[in-house]
Amino acid sequence: MKLGTFFMPVHPPEKSRTECFDEDVAFVVYADELGFTEAWCGHHVTLEWEPIPANDVFMANLIARTKNIKLGIGVSILPQHHPANVAARIALLDHLAHGRMYWGFGQGGVPTDWELFNLPEPKEQAQMTAEAHEIILMLWTQDPPYQFDGKFWKIDMQNHSEELRMGYPLKPYQKPHPPIGMTLMSANSKGGAVGGKLGYIPMSTNLVHQNTVAEHWKTYCEGAAEGGLPEPSRDIWRVSRSLFVGESNDEAWDFCLNSPFGRSFNYLLTLLRNAKMLDLVKPDPSMPDDEATVEYMMKNLCIIGDKKSCIEQLEELWEVTGGFGTLLFVKHDFDDAERWRRCMQVLTEEIVPALPTVSAPVPA
Secondary structure, three states: OEEEEEEOOOOOOOOOHHHHHHHHHHHHHHHHHHOOOEEEEOOOOOOOOOOOOOHHHHHHHHHOOOOOOEEEEEEEEHHHOOHHHHHHHHHHHHHHOOOOEEEEEEOOOOHHHHHHOOOOOHHHHHHHHHHHHHHHHHHHHOOOOEEEEOOOOEEEEOOOEOOOOEOOOOOOOOOOOOOEEEEEOOOOOHHHHHHHHHOOEEEEOOOOOHHHHHHHHHHHHHHHHHOOOOOOOHHHOEEEEEEEEOOOHHHHHHHHHOOHHHHHHHHHHHHHHHOOOHHHHOOOOOOOHHHOOHHHHHHHOEEEEOHHHHHHHHHHHHHHHOOOOEEEEEOOOOOOHHHHHHHHHHHHHHHHHHOOOOOOOOOO
């Protein structure tokens, strides 16, 4: 099994923003030193708990600081940006990284972000996202002239000069473009079906029960079949989990319950409750809302304990899902950097090597 990371990131609002960003930079540098294969960074504008408003800028800062880890944009929120601008910025980042990057896109789910950008209701944002995705692929894979007549985005660039190379937007370093990831949330995730149809990387969120995660792969494979693609290899599947390895079970649980780790789940539960999305965290929709507590989230959606317990919980996750290629360690606030660095080291050197592995397909 490969080991990567996803960081929203989550930090207590009262913590210095500069300290948060420095911590997140140091985290990715250390993950690279340990051999993590990839690091995906989230993006929000109006959430103080998740303070990175420009993940492409943040990741550009890490290119020269790291050597091997692939840097993932997780995600570009397309309704908030003109697609031509997104295409140009991600293409530039791909060149600066010499292809050591992934890209993901989505529509976002934060009401205060929607209001700040004066965006329409979510169904129309979904259409905006689909149109923007189409435009970005067009700019990455085609030469001018460019024309797109959508409901929300319109492009009509007829003038160009082949002699002067004027009217030719920057194409990515990787051809035809960086590998693209799609986040899967609900069991019948539309993003999962679309991702499967297009052959994109499936990435299961850390905010759903493992029974729902198991359904993600079925949804993705159905999308691949609909798109006429060969049966996908589980090696491409990323599964995210919040995880802490302690010296003992009691120490691990005490730390997680009485630190920003636990506080962050209270924050996330409040977000989901306000968005009427609490069913995501349940193994069954009939579960009463008031049973979705911080303790419930930590017991059912996280991996917490000593080394032996964490291995057992991850083996159970493997059995329930049928296997996956990469475990994405979800970064939380490093309020105790020494404990978290030990957690990362034990995870890398002792836990992941003990887990089952999906064989990567042999190239034809």
